Structures are given as C-alpha cells and as structure tokens.
Amino acid sequence: MATSVRVRCDDCSYEAAFDSLRRARTALSDHERETGHAVEWEIGSLARGVERAGDDAGVCGRPGCENPDTPLLDHDTGRGPDADD
Numbered sequence: 001m002a003t004s005v006r007v008r009c010d011d012c013s014y015e016a017a018f019d020s021l022r023r024a025r026t027a028l029s030d031h032e033r034e035t036g037h038a039v040e041w042e043i044g045s046l047a048r049g050v051e052r053a054g055d056d057a058g059v060c061g062r063p064g065c066e067n068p069d070t071p072l073l074d075h076d077t078g079r080g081p082d083a084d085d
Contacts (some may be wrong), residue, residue, distance in 0.1 A: 004044035011037035021050070 005024035008015045016030055018024035020045070028039045046054075058066030 002045065002046045003050060006044060007031075007041045008041070009035075009037050011035070011040045012049055014039070021046075 003019050003021060005018045005021060006015070007018065007024050007028050009031060012035065013037075016027055017062075018027065024041055028041055031039050041048075043070060056067040056070035058064075
C-alpha cells in the first residue's frame with residue numbers, strides 16, 4: 001500500500017493530493033504561512049514501511065509500546081565513542 005495524503009483548505013478552494021507525508025506537510029505549511037488559512041489534511045494510507053517504522057518507534061504515545069528489537073531504532077543513543085560495551 002502506498003502513502004496517500006489529501007490536503008484541503010476550508011477558507012478557499014485549495015486542495016491537493018500527495019504520495020508523501022513530507023510533501024503534504026510542506027504544502028500545508030506553505031499555504032498556511034502564505035494565506036493565514038487553517039488547512040486540514042487527511043492521511044488515507046501509509047506505505048507499509050512507514051507504518052512499521054511508526055509502530056516500532058511507539059508513535060501511539062503510550063510508554064513502552066515501542067519495539068525494542070527493531071533495527072529501525074538507534075539503540076546506542078546517548079552513548080559516546082568511549083562508552084563501555
């Protein structure tokens with residue numbers, strides 16, 4: 001499944017569809033900054049890799065729901081080059 005995001009402005013006729021969260025968020029920010037309008041977005045679907053990364057990182061907001069065995073997280077965060085193994 002691919003990423004599908006729709007951006008829509010309630011204050012004008014601006015509406016667009018994107019296949020990338022980054023492009024959608026950039027367009028939303030640009031439109032809000034240029035017009036002062038409040039733009040809504042709807043995420044219809046995400047690519048499977050994006051879903052897995054979110055699940056593994058624990059983006060649901062509940063403590064402890066991340067996957068500690070995922071290769072997607074940097075398990076050495078905060079460790080300096082001289083840290084003991």
